[in-house]
Amino acid sequence: MTLSSTEAETVDDAASDAPVDEARSSLLEAITAELGDAVVGSHLIPGRDVWVRVSPEAWADTADYLRNRQRFRFFDWLSAIDWMPSPFGRSLDAEIDSEVSTLDRMAETVRASRADQADGSFIGFEDSPRYAGGETRFQVLARLHNLTTDIGLNIKADVPADLTVPTWTDHFPGADWHEREAWEMYGVVFAGHPGLRNLYLPTGFEGHPLRKDYPLLSRLVKPWPGIVDVEPMPEVDEGGEQ
DSSP states (O other): OOOOHHHHHHHHHHHHHSOOOHHHHHHHHHHHHHHGGGEEEEEEETTTEEEEEEOGGGHHHHHHHHHHTSOOOEEEEEEEEEOSOOTTTTSSOOTTSOSSOHHHHHHHHHHHHHHHOBTTBOTTGGGSOOTTOOSSSEEEEEEEEETTTTEEEEEEEEOOTTOEEEOSTTTOTTHHHHHHHHHHHHOOEEETOSOOOOSSSOTTOOSOTTSTTSOOHHHHHSOOGGGSOOOOOOOOOTTSOO
16 A cells, blocks of 8 residues: 555654653663564553563573663562463452352353363463563563663563473572462462472462462352442531531
8 A cells, every 4th residue: 555645744743753762762672682582572661661571491591681781680579470361250249240150150161261271371361461462371570670770671471381480589589489479379380499388378288379260269158348339428418417
């Protein structure tokens, strides 16, 4: 398709009006140049933030590069996320929810999810909105800051089928408890971690409570307070009295 001169000028004007973030753009270019094909996705919002997704094999190397070459010395946090849509829906019934029995819906959706599972992947998770993209059900993500430039950076990696990624504790000792929490709650294994053991759950606890397919049965026995319909405020008369 060929644009008319007027249309071309409009496109050029729109491009020239687009905000530019030279500091974050330069950082993203440097990371891409250093890590090469290990950078599999990125997203930059000028003046606000930047996301970089790297391959799981480069997860630890990325931490080393950012700390020692880009001087991102402030470790903020590290966690994991399960992009699988909850097979239980809301799992709590308010007036806006379906009339279908919650337990029946849970049983059916769990069966469907298990049937769709293959090599650690679940049908449906790829439709979830994600900055910098993703190709697996689980991702690890971390946030670092450069205190000199006052720039924060979000680093992500897809978790492979064996649910194992390298530890960051060799580069950021503060990642120790964060990785233990992600291991405990999601089942992600951090190879090389000095001691993966429970932070919150008792020894012998089965399952990973922050996975989307982990049923929170206590909420089915007693509805969660946050789901109840809000009670209207008391009426106030013209004199200001209730």
